[in-house]
Amino acid sequence: xxxxxxRPSCDDVVAAFTMEADVGVETLGxxxxxxxxxxxxxxxxxxxxxxIQPLSxxxxxxxxxxxxxRAWQRHWxxxxxxxxxxxxTLTTPDIRRVANVVGLPRQVLTAFRERRVIxxxxxxxxxxxLAIAMGSSLETLRVWIETAALAPTARAYMSEDxxxxxxxxxxxxxxIDAGVPPEKRAELLAxxx
Amino acid sequence: MVEPLRSSKPSGEPYLRxxxxxxxxxxxxxxxxxxxxxxxxxxxxxxxxxIPSECLMHFVRACRADNNDVAFEGLYVALYDRVxxxxxxxxSRDGKTxxxxxxxxRDDVVGRFEEFLAADRTEYSxxxxxxxxxFNHAIAGLRxxxxxxxxxxxxxxxxxxxxxxxxxxxxxxxxxAADFMSQQTSLLDxxxxxxxxxxxxxxxxxxxxxxxDMLRKGFQLASTDPGxxxxxxVLVKDEKTIRKHRDLAISSLRPLxxxxxxx
Numbered sequence: 240x241x242x243x244x245x246r247p248s249c250d251d252v253v254a255a256f257t258m259e260a261d262v263g264v265e266t267l268g269x270x271x272x273x274x275x276x277x278x279x280x281x282x283x284x285x286x287x288x289x290x291i292q293p294l295s296x297x298x299x300x301x302x303x304x305x306x307x308x309r310a311w312q313r314h315w316x317x318x319x320x321x322x323x324x325x326x327x328t329l330t331t332p333d334i335r336r337v338a339n340v341v342g343l344p345r346q347v348l349t350a351f352r353e354r355r356v357i358x359x360x361x362x363x364x365x366x367x368x369l370a371i372a373m374g375s376s377l378e379t380l381r382v383w384i385e386t387a388a389l390a391p392t393a394r395a396y397m398s399e400d401x402x403x404x405x406x407x408x409x410x411x412x413x414x415i416d417a418g419v420p421p422e423k424r425a426e427l428l429a430x431x432x
Numbered sequence: 433m434v435e436p437l438r439s440s441k442p443s444g445e446p447y448l449r450x451x452x453x454x455x456x457x458x459x460x461x462x463x464x465x466x467x468x469x470x471x472x473x474x475x476x477x478x479x480x481x482x483i484p485s486e487c488l489m490h491f492v493r494a495c496r497a498d499n500n501d502v503a504f505e506g507l508y509v510a511l512y513d514r515v516x517x518x519x520x521x522x523x524s525r526d527g528k529t530x531x532x533x534x535x536x537x538r539d540d541v542v543g544r545f546e547e548f549l550a551a552d553r554t555e556y557s558x559x560x561x562x563x564x565x566x567f568n569h570a571i572a573g574l575r576x577x578x579x580x581x582x583x584x585x586x587x588x589x590x591x592x593x594x595x596x597x598x599x600x601x602x603x604x605x606x607x608x609a610a611d612f613m614s615q616q617t618s619l620l621d622x623x624x625x626x627x628x629x630x631x632x633x634x635x636x637x638x639x640x641x642x643x644x645d646m647l648r649k650g651f652q653l654a655s656t657d658p659g660x661x662x663x664x665x666v667l668v669k670d671e672k673t674i675r676k677h678r679d680l681a682i683s684s685l686r687p688l689x690x691x692x693x694x695x
Binding site: 247251252253254255257258262264267268271272275278279280282283284285286287288290291294295296297299303306307310311313314 | 441442447475476477505508509512513514516517518542546549550553562565566568569570572573575576579580630633638641642645646649650661666667668
């Protein structure tokens with residue numbers, strides 16, 4: 240917002256007018272006198288403000304529901320999910336080192352990187368060990384694997400687009416698929432003490 | 433205390449939420465998240481659980497720092513629902529008359545609203561402060577811009593031709609114009625007629641629309657008093673031009689607003 244000698248922008252002036260408690264003719268007149276260079280925009284928004292109707296309480300139409308669903312998908316796909324990516328700065332040698340430290344095949348780390356593991360199937364003890372090996376924190380790693388689970392589903396929004404569903408699997412399944420021996424699996428899956 | 437808004441008015445004074453919104457936010461922050469999300473879906477204003485749109489906006493923005501997608505989705509969807517219900521549903525047009533495309537307006541408004549939300553997700557966007565102050569008015573602001581764009585791109589009837597001699601002061605024309613506007617003013621108390629009138633104005637070229645709207649608000653065409661705000665001084669056009677376009681507007685509006693007239 241501009242103050243002092245420079246003139247405020249049209250957007251700022253129109254916004255200020257729309258935010259007035261009273262947007263009647265007297266207030267309009269005041270703004271038209273003070274900001275004549277923005278007269279047309281002020282008149283147009285004044286007319287629009289006069290058209291405000293009570294908010295409809297009716298259910299959204301199927302088309303509107305679909306709009307909501309698509310909007311959410313766009314928003315979800317665009318937003319920076321999971322906070323900080325704890326894997327972002329790890330190079331291939333780093334991944335190799337971390338895998339050695341925790342004593343697991345790299346494909347297990349890949350599952351965590353791709354957030355394919357069901358968060359509740361992993362003990363805090365292991366998550367903490369992995370986070371330390373990665374030079375990250377338990378909280379950062381937990382947030383990473385907890386967010387952006389399944390891609391948004393159609394649910395009630397009658398979405399026209401087929402969302403891409405990413406299935407999460409249990410930590411145990413990931414270990415089995417990676418060929419981790421049963422004894423090691425049992426140790427990793429033991430309840431937190 | 434609820435995090436204050438960061439934007440300021442052209443005067444430099446900070447924008448503040450309305451008192452009733454501030455106090456409602458304090459109450460809502462004490463609610464369990466699940467209950468907040470459930471209440472966000474309540475549509476009836478009369479329901480005590482109803483959450484004002486300004487508050488929904490606030491919580492959607494507050495989720496910026498929160499990675500709980502389920503909560504954010506619930507609030508985002510409820511907020512989007514409100515935006516859509518503020519915007520009229522598209523109606524089919526017969527193509528015979530000038531008409532602004534409600535669908536184009538709706539799509540433009542929601543598109544811009546989505547952009548603002550997306551931008552705010554990564555970094556605080558002062559533009560969204562307005563939606564926490566007065567959500568209805570902020571949407572109206574977006575709608576005004578969208579309506580202008582839609583008019584530019586909508587199909588139009590052939591340009592009305594006018595005699596270069598029109599716009600001359602004629603007592604009969606002035607009297608007819610005054611009668612027309614006086615009649616409109618009394619009819620506009622009827623909400624259905626108001627919708628019809630607004631739709632008819634929508635079809636006018638912007639200058640004519642502004643003239644009619646200013647007449648309806650009680651502005652004079654022109655005056656010798658330099659201190660008086662008139663249609664001529666505000667729109668920076670001479671009186672003859674204003675009168676000419678007023679007459680053209682009324683010529684267009686009469687058949688549309690008469691009994692049986694089709695918009």
